[in-house]
Amino acid sequence: MLTIHSSPLQGFTDFRFRNAFQQYFGGIDQYIAPYIRVNGKLEIKPGNERDILPANNRSLDLIPQIITKDADEFLFVAKFVQKLGYSELNWNLGCPYPMIAKKGMGSGLLSMPEKIDEILTMICGETDIQISVKMRLGYESSQEIFHVLPVLEKYRLSNITIHPRIGKQLYKGEVDLKAFDECLRQTSHKIFYNGDITSIQNFREMKERFPSINNWMIGRGLIADPFLPAMIKADNPVYPKNRYEVFNSFHDALFSSYEEALSGRKHLLMKMYSFWEFFIQSFPLSSKYLKKIKKAQNLSVYIEVVKQIIYNESVNSAPRFP
Ligand SMILES: Cc1cc2nc3c(=O)[nH]c(=O)nc-3n(C[C@H](O)[C@H](O)[C@H](O)COP(=O)(O)O)c2cc1C
Numbered sequence: 001m002l003t004i005h006s007s008p009l010q011g012f013t014d015f016r017f018r019n020a021f022q023q024y025f026g027g028i029d030q031y032i033a034p035y036i037r038v039n040g041k042l043e044i045k046p047g048n049e050r051d052i053l054p055a056n057n058r059s060l061d062l063i064p065q066i067i068t069k070d071a072d073e074f075l076f077v078a079k080f081v082q083k084l085g086y087s088e089l090n091w092n093l094g095c096p097y098p099m100i101a102k103k104g105m106g107s108g109l110l111s112m113p114e115k116i117d118e119i120l121t122m123i124c125g126e127t128d129i130q131i132s133v134k135m136r137l138g139y140e141s142s143q144e145i146f147h148v149l150p151v152l153e154k155y156r157l158s159n160i161t162i163h164p165r166i167g168k169q170l171y172k173g174e175v176d177l178k179a180f181d182e183c184l185r186q187t188s189h190k191i192f193y194n195g196d197i198t199s200i201q202n203f204r205e206m207k208e209r210f211p212s213i214n215n216w217m218i219g220r221g222l223i224a225d226p227f228l229p230a231m232i233k234a235d236n237p238v239y240p241k242n243r244y245e246v247f248n249s250f251h252d253a254l255f256s257s258y259e260e261a262l263s264g265r266k267h268l269l270m271k272m273y274s275f276w277e278f279f280i281q282s283f284p285l286s287s288k289y290l291k292k293i294k295k296a297q298n299l300s301v302y303i304e305v306v307k308q309i310i311y312n313e314s315v316n317s318a319p320r321f322p
Helices: 015-024 044-052 070-084 113-126 145-152 177-185 200-209 220-224 229-236 242-260 265-282 287-295 298-318
Strands: 003-007 030-032 088-093 130-138 156-167 190-194 215-218
Touching: 015 044, 015 190, 015 220, 015 242, 015 298, 030 145, 070 088, 070 113, 130 145, 130 190, 145 156, 145 177, 156 177, 156 215, 177 190, 200 229, 215 220, 215 229, 220 265, 242 265, 242 298, 265 287, 265 298, 287 298
Parallel strands: 003 030, 003 215, 088 130, 130 156, 156 190, 190 215
Antiparallel strands: none
16 A cells, blocks of 8 residues: 655654644655754753643654663663653654764764664664664765675664665755666665655656655655645545635644744744745745745735735646646
8 A cells, every 4th residue: 555654854854744644644654853963962952842742733643763872872762752652663764964973863874784783683672663774875875785785684673764865965856766776676675765856757767667665755845835745645636626725724824833932933934934934935926925934024925925925826837737
């Protein structure tokens, strides 16, 4: 069965976003929470705890994620999430940001397969939590993964998500589909594909190229076009008739949820602007309005610009047919 997974985006896909998304769009089988980083202190930050509390995620299936290069930290977080009722923890071996990677975490750990081996041996010996891995091809080189996959082969993992870029690329350049294909040959684990799925057309091309892949993880693409997961699941490229009303209601729910949580209009406006940098991709006739959102100094101006964008698009866009 084809499943769609929401890829974690720190600063975007928190429980407020997930709940609003789930209510208005759906199409997601499972969400991965943005990573928990404990930083040696063996303490969970209140924001991380709030994000994964079952009470804040009632309507969705969530997997917490950890970023670490330390087995004790891993165990500590594993026990913490187990106590909350989770049976799986995802290990981030993909984060490309130099501040993380240079410390040997995220994609920075991919050049140290023996360290990955050591951590997994200890974890698997001391906890029965299921582990899944989300990784890139490497940090410096796309060959690194071919030394990591044989190590992962020794352990019982729920799945491995591969984003076929190297850390040094950040999000630039192409995904390396040839290397991804080679990875499929080098592992017996269940592989999820992640990277640059932004439309139903490009999903169909990917599905055709990798027919054995049933699990697809989407990050930026589902913020830019929140209808995408449901359209992929229905294999239907036509937007619902009430597309803009649905988006409007989703936007208002997201706005209210952050209004409740953030202190002051400045923070709220900045938060909403960061979402609009993605949303605007679904409003091609209104790209010039993004600047107006950036410049908005008060909430009434912001709300007026959003109204204009949605009105403009709903009146002027031609219906889309396959
Ligand atoms: C702003 C931002 C924050 C991210 N935060 C995380 C994170 O917390 N954990 C993680 O595994 N990946 C994180 N990612 C990577 C995404 O989950 C995803 O792997 C990447 O964007 C590629 O998929 P996409 O092309 O579908 O977006 C982040 C990416 C971005 C752009």
